[in-house]
Amino acid sequence: MAEADRETILPVILCGGSGTRLWPASRESMPKQFTPLVDPTTSTFQATIRRVADPAVFARPTVIASAESRFIVAEQLAQTGIAADILLEPERRDSAAAVAVAALHGARRGPETVVLVMAADHVIEDAAAFARAAREAALGARLGQIMTLGITPTRPATEYGYIRTGGALPDAPGLERVERFVEKPDAAGAERLIGEGALWNSGYFLFRADVMLAELKAHAPEVLEAARAALANAVTDLDFVRLEAVSFARAPKTSIDYAVMERTTRAGVLAVSFAWSDVGTWDAVWGVLERNAQGNALRGRVELIGTRNSLVHSEGEGLTTVVGLEDVVVVTTPDAVLVASKAQSGRVKDLVSVLREKAHPEADAHRRMYRPWGWYQRIDIGERFQVKRIMVTPGGRLSLQKHFHRAEHWVVVKGTAEVTVDERVVLVHENEAVYLPIGSMHRLTNPGKIPLELIEVQVGSYTGEDDIIRVEDVYGR
């Protein structure tokens, strides 16, 4: 234990998923790890960060996220008050490339740094048990093993991979060798695996940076070289480290499980028994939520009669009602509604594919669109006009811009706006309005200490998002 106490573990949180299986609450533009799906006050990303906040056990965390999600990551980190390094992937290259970046990043602290790779979208309520497990597994990592956490199964799940164990690791009480990783089984296979003592594969990995680098070099050298060049040529931009795009794109798209874990002789596992879920489907979300006497998990403005064992999740102001059903999932958002058989909620991923094929904008875009300066959402649209509600955080500053096809009326309903219109700069207070003629160069800033909210009425022959000329932007867009 002396070794474990001396050096802390470097947590690396992978935020790359798009979470389409939890559509419509989770979408490409705001994936599930950033939404308050399970706990209305926090996202699973924030809960994950908090789980590794104890400085006695963990070093300052690193977050690996997509470039598009950088402002959400920064805002959610700021809300937790926890400092972290943020590495941005220019595109998704699957988990092997991300783990290679994590190992290289860890090696900068020292070759024997123990790295803990974590998903941002899992639910583990018992943070203390998780920290204990990480410390125990780190012992194996320090001995040169690539450790995983294996969850003791509580039911014959068919949606998880399994780990068959292969006997105790020497010098590491409680740790075992991995005999084999098993793909998601059918129901009978799951029963058999559990009978054999197999564990669920949680996807958490702990390893010494030098060990993982050696294994990558042996089993996935192209991934390693792409990651190495992308990190070496990375650019620091605001608070982010942007991996270099051309190099990173050379990494083959492959998972760390396939690239390394199924090939290495150094795979070890710690069996743990805390409650864990990857909340991969709406059925799984229902499974982790609190449920009432009828077995219903409810969120938002909902009313049910004669309904049991269902998840009814309502976002926004609308009223959602269910009559006489069992085992259903109903998710309503201001622009999209999902009604699904709970048992078939895994097919939501297929649904999203259909929505994309048919070019429904709701497939990927949320009605509330997050931007570095705050957010906007459309509240009405008609022929030749569109209405938006816009929120600008204190200090937020939109780009200097103009439009060719629309004029805009801004009515401030909360806070104070500093508005630039061509040569003029004016302060616009609550209950005041300002007019921006077609073609005028304008900019919106919140110079105040409270959020600014305004209603924008656009009038013109075309009100699409792409009618915008950005002349200057503090966020480098």
Add this chain to the structure above:
Amino acid sequence: MAEADRETILPVILCGGSGTRLWPASRESMPKQFTPLVDPTTSTFQATIRRVADPAVFARPTVIASAESRFIVAEQLAQTGIAADILLEPERRDSAAAVAVAALHGARRGPETVVLVMAADHVIEDAAAFARAAREAALGARLGQIMTLGITPTRPATEYGYIRTGGALPDAPGLERVERFVEKPDAAGAERLIGEGALWNSGYFLFRADVMLAELKAHAPEVLEAARAALANAVTDLDFVRLEAVSFARAPKTSIDYAVMERTTRAGVLAVSFAWSDVGTWDAVWGVLERNAQGNALRGRVELIGTRNSLVHSEGEGLTTVVGLEDVVVVTTPDAVLVASKAQSGRVKDLVSVLREKAHPEADAHRRMYRPWGWYQRIDIGERFQVKRIMVTPGGRLSLQKHFHRAEHWVVVKGTAEVTVDERVVLVHENEAVYLPIGSMHRLTNPGKIPLELIEVQVGSYTGEDDIIRVEDVYGR
């Protein structure tokens, strides 16, 4: 037939229902008979009016409606281009009072006028078959019978009452006596009734005005006297005849079936076999709609996978999706969503009762509220502000009004507004805005030839509908 050709039939359409069983598309503020539920281009009220538009068979129709729905009735009538008398009930007193008014109204044309009482919310596609049936049944009415149309059952329905027939009427080929009206049976009872040749009770009645008045006098004299006084003291207001409220309120609340039909010896029936539905539940709506190969009836922006025999009805801009379900009803509107077992869709009425108990405004109020001058709908609301879209028909004129707690910004997005603010009258064109300070006396008029649309942003400490002082109103509100 000579008799039938000489005198036309006076159709009286009863529009009094609130249609809560088809919530949320149908609500107190816009009941199902006025919504385009079955045909996206027309309401069942409009279809009913058109069904009796042939002047060779029918006289100018009369509509009996609630006072609250008068502007919807007038607007929908104007859309059909069919002229009608409109009698307004100051409150709902059930069908006996309405039929008494219909008989009294008919008697003014002549005591032997044949009156056809019709519901506004039934679906009958074959208008020619209906007109033929009305002419045939009118023969029985002229002979002094109170005729009903009995629908030949196509399935053992439990949601309809039945009519047992009692042999041919003399001098009237094809017409029969009613032996007995039977309340809604259970499934076994329905099978038995059909085996005995019983018919569905459609609720259509044809009678000579003098005959119905005599029967009412004999069996429901209080209803008759209340209706007589309410009609005698009625006031003509714009294009409406308002029944006098105090007299009308004295009518006992009872159905014409109970008050007269189950007691009279003059009940006759014509068996008809055209397709008919009272579309009383979402299940019944599904039954009359066109369905695809999977048995799904779809409306609006919807996408389904693995779903069968379901009704998915989406109003507004949102996308509605269903995955892996059978025999469900999904109805989405901009402010409320219903998901129900199709078999249990009759319980929607109970759901609405629950919503009323819990004071959910969506129980009765639609998001789009119809007014004599057009409509408004809320598009956003927040702390200290609210945003509405307002449409004013050409010539429409809102009341002269003021508010104590809110200022208003109006941005015209279509058409031209004439705006009065205190002493000033200004024309506001598309893409222009006007500001109405707190306490200012203001009025909005559409002086133009096309609909006026504007976005209203209210800002203030209280934005409820009841913060309004009406100084003058052309619609007598």
